[in-house]
Amino acid sequence: MKRLWHWFPIAALMCSNLTVAQEGAVRKSTVDGTAAYLSASAHAIARKVAKKFDSSVDCHARFAADNTGATDATKALNRCFAAGGNVRLKAGIYRVSSYLLVPANTFVTGDGPESTIIQLTANVPLYEPWGSADQRQIVLINGDNAGVFNLQIDAGGFNGCGIGVWHSANNFIGGNDIWNCGSSAQGILQTGSSHQYVYNNRIVDTMHGMEIWQVTHGQYSDNVIDTASDGGFFEADSEDLIVNGNTISNCGDVGLDAEGGVDVILIGNTVRNANFGELSYFRNGTGSGRIPRNVVFVNNTAYRTPAYLSGAAKAVSPTSTEAGAIMLSSSTDGQKGIVFSNNTIHATGRAALWANDQGAGVRTGFEIVHNDFTSDETMFTFNRAQGAVIKENHLHGLPGAEIHEGEWKNPDGGAFVNNSFEYDVTKTKGYALRYYTDSPIATSPIIAGNACHNCGAYAFEHDPYNSGVPAIVHDNAFSDAWQPNGGVHVTANGYPLYRGQRLRVSFSGVHTASLDLSTLTALGGSSTHANITLQVWSAGAQGSTYKLARPAGAAITSNDGSGMGSGVGANASCHATFSGTTIRLTGIAAQSVTGYLTLDLTSSR
Incomplete structure (x- = not known):
């Protein structure tokens, strides 16, 4: 993980520059700590780039861009942006009916999202030079060293949304409000670009909040995403990203999502109420053939509940019962270092951890370590993830969880070790840890060093059905009180290899x-x-x-x-x-x- 950790010395150096960096127009972060430093650093870099621009343009004064909302300002704004340099959009309402192109070496800055409003009045046509990378964004950053700051972009319910970047470098998107897009397009879409800085934006009522597609070197900090009809934030097959301090809620698909990637760290984010999982991982599906590695979810907080709010009307909709606050959907064979560590998970009426069947022979590289899971329902359902390690987690069952079972199924070569269970109410059915198989596995899984508190007679069940190899079970403390079965049940075809076990x-x-x-x-x-x-x-x-x-x-x-x-x-x-x-x-x-x-x-x- 050598390349991944180089972000942290940078974050430490940012502290001394925090005050200076936040003097500009971009609104201050409401998040303390590292996230604020990252946002400040991104803005400081943007200011250095902006100082190199010779020109300074006021679109209203020089190009007569109407800021009263009375007439269409699309052509005037595009002429103004084409002049390049530091472009100012003074306070007012700018009505547009098509896309706006921001060329290289151009920074467009408003007087604040409450004051400078770009308002869409018609469906946005496609910008053909971008091909499929254009998905009807309203503002298109179309070159290197370009950015958009402190605007409100109101899609007005038309087919179009937000800001797009395509095959560009050193781009900055900060302090914007993007909303009223419905399910028409992404709030921010970036494709095939590098050195991207996206911070302090508020994105409400869009399709995806942010979609980051094969981006290299990027920082995404202190953004707020709410009521996305699909995903909140997802990166696909990107490299060297840090996603930090964002708040994501009410997503019709997943919340904070990584789909493949190399050296991606998602740290210190808060995610609430996503239909199919708050912190999620999918296989690399972009067709690049690159094997994912070092994708780390760390120190995030997730809240999963039975419902989320969808759309502008915030209609109450049920979340999926076949998902979890941590959701592992699919894997690329041979991936490694896919880590969920030190996250805090609160699940109400839903599962805390869920892994789909990852497929026979798929080497997942999953590590679920040092997390704190709390649920009043199912603690975990984990199905066929070859080599997955579930280690040193604390699983806290609130009242209601005592009747539900924790399922570890077909864990070919996996390890469930040094975890602790704690139930507020003594379990009455459904084993805290049930290991079984319904298809052959090649390598013995290990179940070791686990402790179960207040599990009663329902701590551990071992019943492989069709394992082909035995589990190795040792040094667990399944029962902390005398029980008729010691808390352990093993069926006739499920005898494990025991050692050091104390019942x-x-x-x-x-x-x-x-x-x-x-x-x-x-x-x-x-x-x-x-x-x-x-x-x-x-x-x-x-x-x-x-x-x-x-x-x-x-x-x-x-x-x-x-x-x-x-x-x-x-x-x-x-x-x-x-x-x-x-x-x-x-x-x-x-x-x-x-x-x-x-x-x-x-x-x-």
């Missing part, structure tokens, strides 16, 4: 209690061994401890081989016997008796 199993009755060890499915399988510690409790007195060993399928005996313990408490009539695979405890009549087994499981000897 806490209880059984009780009045006067006599018994436990058939064959019902403890965690002990099943010819390669499983268990070191068993039995503690007997009767009428409030802690009993003797019996240390036993049970190779799978062998009889249970006491340490001295007698088949009988030494008694419980002072009364010799209280005893424990071990016969076959059944433990029987006998206590004083009419008193309760309970056995507590601690099972330390080891792999085959």
Whole structure:
């Protein structure tokens, strides 16, 4: 990730220039910290470029561009922009009926989005030289060292929207309001360009908020995107981008989206209420053939709820039930370093983490690490993602989550390690972690070092159905309280390779209690061994401890081989016997008796 991290020394240097950089016309960031520095840095670079321009043009004074809204100003504005240099659009309403071309070496600056308004009055025709890269943007940046600042662009509900950039370099888009486009076009569209700086814009009621297509070197900071009919922000097959401090909400598709890419970091963004997922990843679908690598979602906050607001009317619409706040939709085989780290996920009535079936043999490179997931519904559904690692996450189940199951399905060579579950209400159904397969896998997955708090009898289920290889399960603490099954269930065809596993199993009755060890499915399988510690409790007195060993399928005996313990408490009539695979405890009549087994499981000897 050498190329990715070079942004951070730059961000640190920006701090000293923050005050100077924000003296210009671009409105100040409302976000503290790194995002503000990045926006300030972009604006500082823009100011340096602008100083090189010799000319300064006022479109109203020099080209008679009508700013009263009485007549069409399209031709006058295009003549003014063609003059180049620093172009001013003073306060007022400029009615346009076609696209506006901003050529190279031209900065167009308004008096603020509340004051300088470009208002569309007809559908925008296509600009043919751009071919398919023109998707009816109103303002087209058509050259290097060009930018648009501090304007309001009102599409008026016509077919057209926002600002486009095509195969240009050193372009700046800052402090603009773009709105009223409906589903006609993207708020900001950039294609095949480099060194792009987009910051402090507000984009409302568009198709996509921003679409970044094969861009190299870009900063996208402190923008606000709301009510996009499709996606909020997505980059496709781009390289060396930082997407930071943006606020995205109410999207008809996904919120903050990466589709392939190389050395892309999406950091410190806040995303709310997207139909198909707030933080999402798709495979590279641009046809370039480039294998994605080092695409990192870090320190973002996502809120997923059952509904989002769509369109200008903000109509309440349901979000998809087959998606998650982190949504992994598809993968390019061989991609690596696709990381979701240190994100904070709040899901209400929806899943926190969701991965579609990524396809047989597809090497995903997914790493889901150090995230904080909270949900009152499903914590995760993760399906066939070869080599995916889910590690050191905290999964917090709010009331309601206790009835839902966490599904880890077909994880060929994957690892589910060192995660912690915590449920506010003891689980009553649906295992916190259910591992299973319904198609063959080639490499044993690893389930290790996980801890489950307040999971009751529903911590872990292992049932491969059709795995072809066993899971390797070790050093988990599935139960933090005594449970009849230790919190673990393994079906007849699902015995894993256990080692270092610690289960806490209880059984009780009045006067006599018994436990058939064959019902403890965690002990099943010819390669499983268990070191068993039995503690007997009767009428409030802690009993003797019996240390036993049970190779799978062998009889249970006491340490001295007698088949009988030494008694419980002072009364010799209280005893424990071990016969076959059944433990029987006998206590004083009419008193309760309970056995507590601690099972330390080891792999085959």
